[in-house]
Amino acid sequence: MSENKIPYKIYLTEDEVPKAWYNLRADMKNKPAPLLNPGTLKPLTAEELTPIFCEELVKQELDENTAYIEIPQEIRDFYRMFRPSPLVRAYCLEEKLKTPAKIYYKFEGNNTSGSHKLNSAIAQAYYAKKQGLKGVTTETGAGQWGTALSMACSYFDLDCKVYMVKVSYEQKPFRREVMRTYGASVVPSPSETTEVGRKILSEFPGTGGSLGCAISEAVEVATKSEGYRYVLGSVLNQVLLHQSVIGLEAKAALDKYGVKPDIIIGCAGGGSNLGGLIAPFMGEKLRGEADYRIIAIEPASCPSFTRGTFAYDFCDTGMICPLAKMYTLGSSFMPSPNHAGGLRFHGMSSTLSQLYHDGLMEARSVEQTSVFEAAEQFARVEGILPAPESSHAIRAAIDEALKCKETGEEKTILFGLTGTGYFDLVAYEKFHNGEMSDYIPTDEDIAASIAKLPKVEG
Numbered sequence: 001m002s003e004n005k006i007p008y009k010i011y012l013t014e015d016e017v018p019k020a021w022y023n024l025r026a027d028m029k030n031k032p033a034p035l036l037n038p039g040t041l042k043p044l045t046a047e048e049l050t051p052i053f054c055e056e057l058v059k060q061e062l063d064e065n066t067a068y069i070e071i072p073q074e075i076r077d078f079y080r081m082f083r084p085s086p087l088v089r090a091y092c093l094e095e096k097l098k099t100p101a102k103i104y105y106k107f108e109g110n111n112t113s114g115s116h117k118l119n120s121a122i123a124q125a126y127y128a129k130k131q132g133l134k135g136v137t138t139e140t141g142a143g144q145w146g147t148a149l150s151m152a153c154s155y156f157d158l159d160c161k162v163y164m165v166k167v168s169y170e171q172k173p174f175r176r177e178v179m180r181t182y183g184a185s186v187v188p189s190p191s192e193t194t195e196v197g198r199k200i201l202s203e204f205p206g207t208g209g210s211l212g213c214a215i216s217e218a219v220e221v222a223t224k225s226e227g228y229r230y231v232l233g234s235v236l237n238q239v240l241l242h243q244s245v246i247g248l249e250a251k252a253a254l255d256k257y258g259v260k261p262d263i264i265i266g267c268a269g270g271g272s273n274l275g276g277l278i279a280p281f282m283g284e285k286l287r288g289e290a291d292y293r294i295i296a297i298e299p300a301s302c303p304s305f306t307r308g309t310f311a312y313d314f315c316d317t318g319m320i321c322p323l324a325k326m327y328t329l330g331s332s333f334m335p336s337p338n339h340a341g342g343l344r345f346h347g348m349s350s351t352l353s354q355l356y357h358d359g360l361m362e363a364r365s366v367e368q369t370s371v372f373e374a375a376e377q378f379a380r381v382e383g384i385l386p387a388p389e390s391s392h393a394i395r396a397a398i399d400e401a402l403k404c405k406e407t408g409e410e411k412t413i414l415f416g417l418t419g420t421g422y423f424d425l426v427a428y429e430k431f432h433n434g435e436m437s438d439y440i441p442t443d444e445d446i447a448a449s450i451a452k453l454p455k456v457e458g
């Protein structure tokens, strides 16, 4: 089919929607390092993980050999409500930029939770229900994951306890109310309801909390409550697996028109949307079938790939969670409070960390005012109000398209537009009022938290 026939939106038919997730690890020669037990520093076994996570999810977490894992029918039925998500050819943006580049984006903000997180939330809720559990606990920062999980839990009639980082709980009442609408209970973290919460509160009274601290609380409650397990919205291998539906759909849509991207761009917080978007493309790259430039974009204020260390670290501040080998800024790293745009986790998916370490993908950091400039430019021509997180990818896509304008190259760029920004209007307001600043941590800031990394060989 010829180029000019490519529609503004490429949809897949229900038959073309993926019926299995793709497990990228199956094609990796250097597998991501295993999670370690923080007590013994030995790789965690399934038996040790099942008190924390659902059984089926533990299997997926540890499975590094099965390339395709069938998506259960019940999950596919739920996906039908908001998937396939559109793959959009950004004709309007291309024209505005006067670039010869061809830009595509995969839009995941098409559901009430407003982001890609629902792809994994529904899978995790399904496996919890199948195991006969009463409910699940989790943490949420800005609230996207908590919202997605509450939707998924209400669909399967599961109890959902969300520990929400206290500053967000106070500053983002709307997300909180969406979660409560779906029946979740939402607790500001740190809280008096857990041992670790009480400990953090006594050391740092008045703290606004952090993701790492909310994780510690949610894990504690899950492991101490009969019939509950903990679920996590990013970072883990199982989450990247579920998110592969993004990349599989994007690739199927592009394949329909014989389009091959040259550059694939995604924002990186814990790495789940990026890992999902790139999965089938990276698979081809690993098998030597095709080559792509793959770029992770992170905030300059929380630069785990570009300024972090590849080492074993805790995933939480309370240091009760397993150790993961990843690019990390140290679990005690706290991004500056004037950082608005999400993506504030100190570490990174160990799968993506390994790929980056092996030179299979690149990473770049961007400053938040330039991210909001890109967000606004995009909103004005493409119509979608993007999430600040997603706008990190927009920034890089625009930059690449502008390079093409200089060189005259007609590169094809694919990026992930992970969500909408309706609940981020306070940050947009700061930007519009000229009150937004760019904070970049100093080398000393980063060295101080890196110095506290646990001492582990390898």
Ligand SMILES: *Cc1c(COP(=O)(O)O)cnc(C)c1O
Pocket: 114, 115, 116, 117, 144, 145, 233, 234, 235, 267, 268, 269, 270, 271, 272, 273, 274, 342, 343, 387, 389, 390, 418, 419, 420
């Ligand atoms: C959570 C979130 C992200 C970052 O998380 P990843 O696991 O890195 O994908 C990006 N965009 C949106 C809209 C999010 O909600």
